[in-house]
Amino acid sequence: MLLVTSELLVLVLAIVQAKAGWIDWNYFGLLSLFVQWTTLTSAALICLLRQRLAKMSVPRATLSIVAIVLLDVLAFSLFADSVLHPQVGIAVWQDVAKKLLLALLIALMVLRYFYLQHQWQQQREAEMQSHLTALQARIQPHFLFNSMNTIASLIAVNPDQAEEAVLDLSELFRASLRTVDQLIPLSKELDLCQRYLAIEALRLGDRLTLDWHIEPGLEQQAIPPLTLQPLVENAIYHGIQPRPDGGTVRVEAQARGDFVYLLVQNPKPDHNDRQHEGNRMALANIQSRLQALFGEPAVLKHSHQNDIYTVTLRLPRQSANLQTKTNTGI
Structure with a gap:
């Protein structure tokens, strides 16, 4: 220049x-x-x-x-x-x-x-950090109340399972309160998703089926914290919970060339305006954080096909161990 x-x-x-x-x-x-x-x-x-x-x-x-x-x-x-x-x-x-x-x-x-x-x-x-803080503070009250009721019901019949649920819930809250890291390994984000789904599986039982397809070698892929977990949460809240017979949540991660693709699929949600608006706000929040960290190479899109709702996330292929905060010096 x-x-x-x-x-x-x-x-x-x-x-x-x-x-x-x-x-x-x-x-x-x-x-x-x-x-x-x-x-x-x-x-x-x-x-x-x-x-x-x-x-x-x-x-x-x-x-x-x-x-x-x-x-x-x-x-x-x-x-x-x-x-x-x-x-x-x-x-x-x-x-x-x-x-x-x-x-x-x-x-x-x-x-x-x-x-x-x-x-x-x-x-x-600063705007990106405010988006991250807002997203991390959005653990839904209904999820907290349902989780506490589930844990309370398990204490008498299965105390070990109740203890595991408490540990999973504490990890979710710990992640929601930590706003220092801009990028974390994908394995850490997937672990958070599994803890969240373990709690929801206690409540939903047979109504919830999980389908994981994670390509080996992507454990250190860099991803903003609380990026995949809100997508999984939306899949439960909009696609599984309203359906009497439940459904399947599919989480997929694979590398293609210089990019890593993450997919979250669930049954097509009902057209409820309030729920749909909340889903769009979560997607817009994640999209703005991705653009701030990765720029144009990062893409977030959603689609409907054959009664299946899919959210696709494309990230540049890079390791979280090599990431540092953006250099704003001279």
Whole structure:
């Protein structure tokens, strides 16, 4: 971006400088060589010092970067003038001063652009974090009440099973309260889904049938926390619970090329406006988080076919162990 922008600036100056024709090609060639060298060397010096610059305040970092750029331009200007104009005079120093002034203005404009980009990225991450917090806080009251009633009924007849249900419920609440991790391994998200389904299986009994198809080797696939579990929860709430005879929830994960596809299928839900609206809100929330973390490669879509409702999630193939928080430094 810096190279293209600087070259466009050189083109404009060459057009303005031309006294005959459209472009002064000699001026364009010499200025391009000068600008590209100063741009590349300044960017290289700033990259080498980025760890120190990142520890500074914004004003100090700005002054340091401007000083680096001006010193670099000054050095190349003196070198170029010594080659092209061996004699030293007032005109030469005026030319150097013009270059320094132009470099100062361009450096400040570029820094302003990067600062606005940094602010926009911080706002984007804050919005994503608020979406995550809202989603993680949405453990449905009806699920909590049903789970507690189920556990209470099991204490007398099957205390071991009641204890397992309490542990599963505590893991769900622990996940809902943890908002630090932006990405977790797929195996952790699948474990959370299994705990949720284990609790629902106690309540629904034979009405709930589970069908798992998880391709081996995807355990460390990166996925935002509480992405698959809400989809499974929607499958139970909209597709299984309203049906007297229940149905099957199918969870599938497979890799295709550079992507990993996750599918959640359940019987087609009834057209209840309130439930349908809640389902759309959950899908929109997950979609916004995926876009914030992965961008365009991440896709979330849903479809109906042969009385089967399918939610498909496409993620870029990458390991959660290699993920770090988005770099918002200079």
